[in-house]
Amino acid sequence: MKKPISLTRPFITMAMVGALVACGGTDDDSLTVDADSSTDSGADSGDTGNSGTDSTAGSCDNPATTLPAIFLEFNASPNVTAVLSSDGCTVTVEANGKPNHTSSYWDSGNESGLYVAPEDADLFNQQRSPGDIEDYVNLFQLTVPVNPELADSSSATPLGAIGIATSGAPIFNDSEGNGDVSLGVIQGFDRNGAHTGPQTYHYHLEPKAITYDDDSLVGIMSDGFFIYGRRCYSSADYPTDLDGSNGHVGITQFTDPSNEEGEYHYHVSTEQYLNGDYYLIFPGDFQGTPNGVN
Template structure:
């Protein structure tokens, strides 16, 4: 559990960096041309065209890539209420959360995804933001919450407020919205296998069909193989990938599997294909952040001077920043409300 001060510092980091919280889920590694395996390139355009995409997703087929513009609103029922973190809390539990009405709102996503994905022997870590587009219109996140290590599916909980309203952190579809701040956020996303999505394209004890596409171009499937049997976790690689037949590719193709687990294998932890880092969308901000403009006024300096004092350092170095500003660390933190 994060302390209030730790949570506030986390929000300061976000404000100073001028972007949403964007942590690596595991150690980053780069992909290079030398590590790619050309024979693994398979054109997926026809299969993508035949998949059951939510009609609200704008899909444009180009030369070598496919552009997806989902609005993030899934085409299935969501919970009316969700349990979300209290201010200053990154990863909540039943004692550090409160209930709000479903804050899900339309997002402005645009992903250029390769139509002939290239397998790479070197993996690239997935981030805490969007890592794939699902046929429902929502996006997929990796298994982790905001600290980059707590698995969302294994840390789910349900609380009841004084009005008798009950809400869960993660809903029955393995998803939830980011709580957001000042009108932002509301980005609904999955951390695991969404039964609300597989039920739209699969039958009981039947094979899994396409339920999404990762940013590297490899397709995402549910938990079953071509024979309708559960894919063993031990058959998947470190990125939840496997090369095997699917209904759309009976001769076999490399693809990702969401196995319906509640541990770190619940979602994709890394890309095994060449991925354009510019397509990785950061996670929307969560919770209130320190008001840098107000803090600067209290200190008698400009907001730019305050940001420059921290030098975009992560995590923030309060003693160094205070020294640059010619004040004490206590005075700096007091101005920031920490």
């Protein structure tokens, strides 16, 4: 039986009450324009469009009358627009795929004003993915229910975009083509755990311009659930009750005060990756029903 998770009102499930004590984080949800550092990579062979099933599974028993406040974090970026449907049941997020922060993948001519040189230019250039952010013209669109539901079973993430970050760039999983994100690939990433390819700039790792070891809102996954940084809002600590998708029920900085249980959401992985300062952004499966990021 599916379990509705409301973004606009509390839900009552006894199994969820205990989750609150295991979640915490500092109230630092600001979107900062941050300096970029390098590491080294290859291009993805993943598809940039329509990742997942074409569905907007969720409860509309309690439609929203105004855009939920959390989506204003997306609208704060000039590269993202979130719009509530006329019936109040869904929100459509559109993004142009270009981040609102610095990167070594902006053209070095710096017309954008957001280019920063990599820390180790020789290493970065050896593994750099082809193309600059300016080279690509994209429109990523994701429609999600206002009240997403946990599915009866989890589903694997596909290659390509599986979510949209508050910055305007898409989120990818932990695969690089048909393999894992390797150290050689990471050495071509910018400071935000991102690179270009096949036709867009995208994140594989914790995007440090958005979140760095904190509780900031990172973005929304294609099943309608939000993803936050490594820490929880309510206790300023790392969550200890995460499921296999790095998700759990808990209070966030966007939880309605009347909702004492909180809501289901994901976190950036808290496990160190490849013995470096690397944390995969979403290595797990969807716990909801994914809609395609088109």
